[in-house]
Amino acid sequence: MSLLEVQDLSVVYEPSDAAPTHAVRDVSLTLERGEFVGLVGESGSGKSTLGFALTRLSKPPARISSGRILFDGRDVAALEDEQLRAQRRGGFAMVLQSGMNALNPVRTVGNHFRDVFAAHGHVPRERRDARARELVEKVELSSTVLGRYPGELSGGMRQRVSIALALALEPQLMVFDEPTTALDVLVQHAVMRTIRELQASEGFTALLISHDLGVVLESTSRVMVMHQGVVVEDGASRDVLRDPQDDYTKMLLSHYADPRAEVVELPGLAARGGQLVTSASTAPSPGRRAHGSGSAPRVGRAASAAVVVDGVSKVYPPPRRGAATVTALDDVSMRLEPGQSMALVGASGSGKSTLAQLITGVVRPTSGTVSVGDVRVDALRGRGLRALRRDVQMVFQDPYAALNPLHTVEYTLTRPVVNYTGRSRREARARVLELLETVGLTPVEQFAAKLPHQLSGGQRQRVVIARALASDPQIIVADEPVSMLDVSLRAGVLALLEGLRAEHGVSMLYITHDLLSARVVTDQIMVLHDGRVVERGETSQVLRFPQDPYTIELLDAVPQPSRAGGAA
């Protein structure tokens, strides 16, 4: 008998003030004992709803409208509360995306384990401390964390603790809901490895829910793909990779590639591979190449200002009294030529966002100089900053936070047009519609009247890009512009940015932790680690033949579907 059997399960959300949403429709699936299965889908596909339903954590307004969930032959939906509580041990457990925030900040990690043991009484009192030590060691933490408070641990460590807590219940089924999404790239990679190893050694059945097909294929032996509440693909990871059946799966797979490959292509984005390497060795800098080729004449001013950062350091005061000062950037120099595109990569805390803030004049350097053209950015105030921002614009990471929820798209775009180009309101409207056309939001009249909540994430990001273009800037700083978007939307937004850069001759500083996207949209790359530049050069050269161990580590952390079934 299989461990979990789901028959024709449907889950519907019925909020009191809106129409019901069918999040999961007639899903049937079985999990065999000891299997490691992945469940992949983009946002809104119903994958988390399904995960919550399986572990009976669904809360109103979600409701199981039909179907049955049999766990070890028993109907989960029919369990009484007390039976359910007992079932949490030796039954099913869940590790949440925000699991690292699930710890009580005023209790030590050890207390969390003691609570679990006390609630279920499955470990004899005198064995409990030893068992807790054993568990944290299993997730590769030192047993000293037991005496510490959650606030003293990093995000990755806390997520490991929450995995250990789930393990303390000795579950037969573990559901991991995006266990690494909120973590930094390198940490993400390490935690996933731990999960894989644990699954192999402990032999529990695992369901890994993720939006990232790459991560899932790399870890699991079987994968299910969900799309609009329906499971569209279900097969062994290797088979899915080699021969995907559903068009949706094929589309998802087409968005993965190895940044180290000789030629890298993503849907809608042209290759920037070998040709560049050869052209770079003979031709002048790629910046001038874009400039000289200028087939499409620029509407406004030509990009002429280079960004020069010279020996910049930024030191923040200590976070707590007695702690050491934080050095975000340490003697960094760089030069971004007009029309060039440069990637700034590094894990979180590497100082890449600080560098962006210095260039845009949001913060001032502790030492060193930043200049755009002949303007010293680090000396600017009020008016000067406004003038600078006409030339240096920014695309924000989170399209959900970067638009004022109460303003229409037209208002949002009109403001920079009126502020920077001195057009009258009527002329501004023409320009706004033109901008919407440029970023591909058509019919433009309709999109102009919309409020942000009526737009999808990708559409919002296009509005954010349109706003950055409104002042006809020379330099665009894009801070992780696609990291909050679904994989299928990323390529479109990247292609847009790349197209605009080439067409308008804008220089772009592309900040990211995602080396694959850096490979396809930039010519130059700079790798930051702990506030220092560890490697720089042509993007294709650096990524194909990395020299610094940190760059290699970052490259290894990129999810590779081609490594599918490695764990099986």
Added chain:
Amino acid sequence: MTTPTTLPDPGGSESERPAGAADSAPPDLPTSAPPRWRVVTRAAGTVWVNRKARLGLVVLAFFALLALLAPVLAPYSPTAGGFERSAGPSSAHLFGTTAAGEDVLSQVIYGSRISLLVGVVAGVLSTLVAVVVGLSWGYVRGPVAEVVNFVVNLFLVIPGLPLMIVIAAYLQNSGLGMIIFVVVLTGWAWGARVLRSQTQSLRGRDFVTAAQFSGERSWRIVFREILPNMTSIIASSFFGAATAAILAESGLSFLGLGDTTQVSWGTMLFWAQNSNALLTGQWVLLLAPGLCIALLATSLSLVNFGVDGLSNPRLREGSGR
């Protein structure tokens, strides 16, 4: 101000000045009007759905009608004397008469006008002060913020009622305007502090940084980007301020610090107390205005429950269950 490196587009530098003037003149875009109305009706709907708020709105509407239709509803003029003094309830005078021979029912009806007027005017004014101070205080950094902080703290630590009494006594019976002034002076600080913390949290949002990148000036960021996102807090701070103003007016009038010739619920209590109404068995004289004050203040607080649901959708879901 264009940077020297840029080549201005045709006529760019000339048209920049008029643009600066133009952007301050028409504050509204015609296209933003329809969605805004939808927001208002949806907000009203949210408040109405809450059961407590609905009760509050009904009571509030009752008093508002009472105030508006006072000349129609009241059987006599509130200041017309000449009836039997200190009479008990009868068919001619449902609530009896005062020691000066005036009709109590008419006084209660007319009294609602003063209370509502003071509540609305003082509520609006102190909310306005709170919004202006709170938002600019939350947005600026540095020494200015420290100075404002000191002033607001000063107003917060001085006990409100004694301060009101001192100021009212100092200004000497100058009527309704004085009472409103005193209420506003002592009532804005709390709202300013609440709005300031909310502004500080919104100030760090990406859309505010984005507005800076759009070349917006500070005052515009504060009042066009940040302010509309705090509508519900401002609304609830208005209802809070109005409640406090109504209670303060009654309190001051009861102490005889207002214009005692004017008919308000507070002055009714003042005269009832003066004529020992309780000793003469005229409890209606104390109960009627007292109950009205309590009901009106309660109705405003109840409406505030619904306003909370506006800012916090979770409270809304909870009320449905």
